[in-house]
Amino acid sequence: MRRPVFAHTGPRDGLRFLAAAALAAALPLVFHDPFFVLVLQSLGYLFIVTLGLDILVGWTGQISLGHAGLYAVGAYTSALLSTRLDLPFWVTAPIGVVLAGVAGALLALPSLRAKGPYLAMVTLAFGFMIEVTSNRWQSLTNGPMGIAAIPAPTLPGGAEMDARQYFWLIAGVAILCQLFANNLLTSRVGRTLLALKGSEIAAQTVGVNVYRWKVLAFVISSVYAGIGGVFFAHQNGFINSDTFVFGLSVSILTAVLMGGSGTLYGPLVGSVILNLIPTVFARLHEYHLYIYGGIILVTIIFLPDGIVGSLLKLPVLARLRRRPAAVAPDPDVLDFARGRDGDQPVVITRDLTKDFGGIRALDRVSLTVRPRVVHGLIGPxxxxxxxxxxxxxxxxxxxxxxxxxxxxxxxxxxxxxMAQLGVTRTFQSIRLFGELTVLENVMVGFHLHLRAGVWSHLLQTPGAVAEEAAFRRKARALLDFVGIGERAQELAKNLPYGQQRLLEIARALAVRPRLLLLDEPAAGVNPTEIHHLSKIIGDIRGAGVTQIVIEHHMELIMGISDVVSVLDFGQKIAEGTTGEIQQNPTVIEAYLGSGMEAVHA
Amino acid sequence: MLIKIWQALVSGLSIGSVYALIAQGYYVTYVTTGALNFGQGEFLMVGALFGLTCYVTLGLPYALAVAGAVVLVGAMGAGLERVAIRPTLRHALSLSWVLSTVAVSIILKNAAVQIWGPEQMKFPSPFGDTVIQLGPAGIFPQELFIIFGAIGTVLLVQFFLKRAVLGKALTAVAHNRNAAAVMGINVQRMIVLAFVLSSALAGVGGVLISPITFAWAYMGTVPGIKAFAAAIFGGLENPIGILIGGLVVGVLEQFFGIVNSNLKEGITFLFILLILAVRPTGLMGKKEIEKV
Incomplete structure (x- = not known):
């Protein structure tokens, strides 16, 4: 799926948002049927919840089957505080939203390491816990009997808002929510989240603290759910436990998929369409579950990219999309060695041992890597x-x-x-962030060097915008360095194999490593490209970066290495210059077997 | 108190063995396709209601009612695979089968309400309602039958997977789909078989459990989810773990039910959250080492 390109942010979208605000302002004036205004309100807050879930599902690659629970936390908090303590909406609403965020952070904890169905279970269990709590803890929630007389928000004069004014409030917040989501998702934050979705392991090796970013995604998503819940609670002045059920979580997730997960405006389209359907089919009440189930099936089977995702794929629309501006390279970045570390060894390992069950994969390996060398590592x-x-x-x-x-x-x-300490790597089986462009892959590599945080990107501060622009130029220079500069704006997954390997090197260089480990960089690469590769490795050494290169391609390794270490059965069996290694009888035996075995074989 | 505990243990084992039975169905399809039927509970419900129709309305013997439920729900499994699983395995969202199978379950619920009505119906136990004394606890014969029937079925399935030619072919597909295909096994057919088997287990579960609960359109959701918790507890790829998981969840629930009936509803989910926080692949699941 084509992703929005991370070039346009903030002000340029201003017109679009002004138009949205004008439309929202006009809608209840044009159609003043009370029921219609009520529907509009519901569409507004359900959209906010859907947008929040998409941040988790579409952008971070997590799943939540318990979003109704987070929605409930916001709703109950605000409802209880305003009915029991007589606090005004303007006090209870923020508390409800914050508590939903806290609940999201708690939910994130068991979710961090769980994957696939196990993650689904975590979120499902959370949703059911809240469902059972709201249904059974009657002294608090009054269960199915519900909480009544929840006051509407008041205006400055002290009068309660009418339905139209309440819709305007919801719509205003919804527009802000979309604006903030756009700011976050089209900047460093969205890029980092998509990197997690692409490969958690690769993201970690360029310095992304995966746990912290996942918690962030959960919290943002939960805050959005909490906002929706608060608006729901004060809409009709009544809530009960029948709302916060598994079916609601399913419906929100369906809206995400229907609109197109991982798109900016998919949640808007999906939630509006899905939530209008019950209104349209209100007369067919007896069959509404057939219709609803059928809609979910059709969405998943025939619209795997969602409505917005499918539209973006249409060639006509693809051509209309703004071409990202060319980025001028900033060659300063090529001075990427971090501190020329004198003559001390860069890395020393002492008796490094690794067992898998009963198998000793690594057996007391001691290795000293001197600075600014290419250290070859070979072995059967x-x-x-x-x-x-x-x-x-x-x-x-x-x-x-x-x-x-x-x-x-x-x-x-x-x-x-390790990345913070300056150790990073490339992968034998390529691990790029496939849904990001080539340039953005390198931008993720700069993770540790970017200063602008979540809040700066949320508000698109000039500092954050300038930093992004500066680093895009650096990223472009790194791409030129490995020779794939012209492909900067393509999706990483569309590059040919050899260029993907080069992109991994460029991304790793963005970390500004002390030590770069290249894990079989020549695997699957054609002979011309291998020549190019060995030149790049030489250039990286020239820039002062120490490298460990693992390779089966003997010509390459013997051509570029200053030192070679040989492993066999987990042990280091030899170390020396390339000439020494080629003559070493133990090494020859390890690769070819001893003379005796050769005879028997 | 001791009597209560003993009583809770026996009812826990009987309800838990039904969880184990449903969860065994999750295992069979998860290892072959990486997907499972989130509407397994509704399949159980259809099995129960169809069994009720056979047994009470048509007056067929209980064994035939069981067989009828197995055949009908098993066939539904083949349909489910075609409609809700096969199209989703290449979906952008890797867990989209969750939604598609939930969609099928929603449709089934609506259909059940139209066919059988929304009321709870009594499913008479073929073994009567006379309480038998087992130690200090009184127990319905149906509860004993459930324990033996469910655990027996689970073991039978394991025997089938390990010993029968067809079962071995299924196991081969679970281990390595490509290698199995190269050996001449029709992988697609085995996947269908996995869903048929999985659904049939839910059908059996329905006919077993409804004499001690009720049979009605909304009976399935909660057992389906709790069985999923049991499968996660034991580790989705560990059939023995799943069996133990089902029993543990059943007993745990009944024990907490002694203290407080509200706790009983929530405890399974709290428990599974705590376990997954510590062991992300379940208590008896394999620890995943991602190959780099």
Missing amino acids: NGSGKSTFVNVLTGLYQPTQGEVEIQGQVLRRTRPHR
Whole structure:
């Protein structure tokens, strides 16, 4: 699916939002049937909830089957505070929203490591817990009997808002919600979330703290759900437990998919259409579940990209889309070595050992990597090379042994922490962020060097905008450095294989590494490209970055390495210059077997 | 108190073995396709109501009612696979089968209300309503039958998967779809078989459980979700874990029911949340090591 390009933000969308505001202002004036105004209100707050869920589902790649629970937290909080404590809407509403956000943060905790059906279970269980609580904790919620006489918001004079004014309030907040979502999603935040969706592991190795960003996505999503819940509670002055059920969570998720998950305006389209349907088919009450179930099925089977997603795919519309402006490269970035570290070793491993069950994949490997060298790492299949890289980059925890970087001794650590220390990598099986453009992939690589945070991007402060622009130019320069600058605006997943490998290198360089680990960079790459690759590795060394290169391609490794270490059965069996290694009898035996075995074989 | 605990244990085991039975169905389809039927509870409901029609309205023997439910709901499984599973396996959202199977369950609920009405109906137990004493606790013979029937069925399914040629073919597809295809196994047919089997289990569950609850259009949702919790508890790829998971969830619920009936409804979900916070692939699930 084509993604919005992260170039346009904030002010340029101003007109569109003014038009939306004018439309919202006019609607209840033109159609003043009270029922119609009520429907408009519902469409408004359900849209906000749907938008929030899309941030989680479409952009972060998580799922929630318990959004009704978060909606309930907002609704009950505001309803209870205003009926029991007589607090005004303007006090209870923010508290309801904040509590929904807190509930979202709590829900995030068990969700962090759970995947697929297990994640579905976490959110489902949360939703059911809230459902049961609202139904059974009668002293608090009054269960199915509900809470009545929830006051409407008051105007400055003290009078209660009428239905039309309440709709205007909801619409105003909804427009702000869309604006903020656009700001977040078309900036660094959306990019980082889509990176998590693409590959959590790759995101970690460029320094993204996956847990923290997932919690952020859950909290934003829950805040939106909470806003919706608050508006619902004060709409009719009455809520009860019948609303906050699994079916509501399903309906919100359906709206996301119907509109198109991961698009900016899909939630608007999806929620409006889905929530208008019951009004349209009100007479067919007996059959409404058939209709509803049928709509879900049709959406999933025939509209896998959703309405907006499918429209964006139409060639006509694709051509109308704004071409992203060309980005002028900023060559300063090529000075990417972080601190030329003198002559101290960049990394020392001591007795690094890794067991998987009963198998020892890595057996007391001690290695010293000197600065500004290309350190080749070779060995037969299954000799532990990849395990070594995975332990060194924090993806696996060593069973024994330690790693020393810049005088810091580490026993257990996480990948984003290693990236902070300047250790990053590329992957044997390519892990790009497929739904991001080539340029944006490199932008994610700059994660640790970007200063503008969530709030700056939410408000699109000049600082945040300027920083994005500056780093886009740096990213472009890195792409030129590896030779794929012209493809900057294409989706990463559309690049040919060899160029994807180069893009991984460019993304890793954006981290400004002390130590760059290249895990079989030549695998599946054609001979011309291998020549190009070895030149790039040389240039990176020239810029002062230390590299460990794992490779089966002997010509490449012997051509570029300053030092070569050899692993076999998890142990380091030899180390030396390329000439020494090529003559070493142990190495020859490891690769070819001993003379005796050769005879028997 | 001791009597209450004993009583709760027996009813917990009987309801838990039905969870285990439904959850076994989740296991069979999850390992073959990575998807499962979120409307399994509604399939159970159809099994129960159809069984009721056979047994009471048509006056057929209980065994035939069971068989009828198995055949009908099993056939529904084939339809489900075609309509709600096959089109979704390549969907952008990897869990879209959740929604499509929920959609089918919504339609089934509507259909059930139209055919059988919205009321709760008594499903007479073929073993009568005489309470038998088992130690200090009184127990319905149906409850004992459920325990033996459900666990027996689970074991039978395992035997089928491990020993029968067709079952082995299914297991092969679960382990490695491509390798199985190369060996001449019709993968698509095995996937259909998995859904038929899974649905048939729900059908059996319906006929087993309704004599101790009621049979009605809305009976399925909660057991379906709780069985899902049981499967998650044990780890979706671990059939023995699932069996234990079902029993644990059933017993846990009944124990908390002694203290407070409101707690009984929520405890399963609280419990599963706590477990997943600590062990993201269930208590007895395999720890996933992502190959890099």
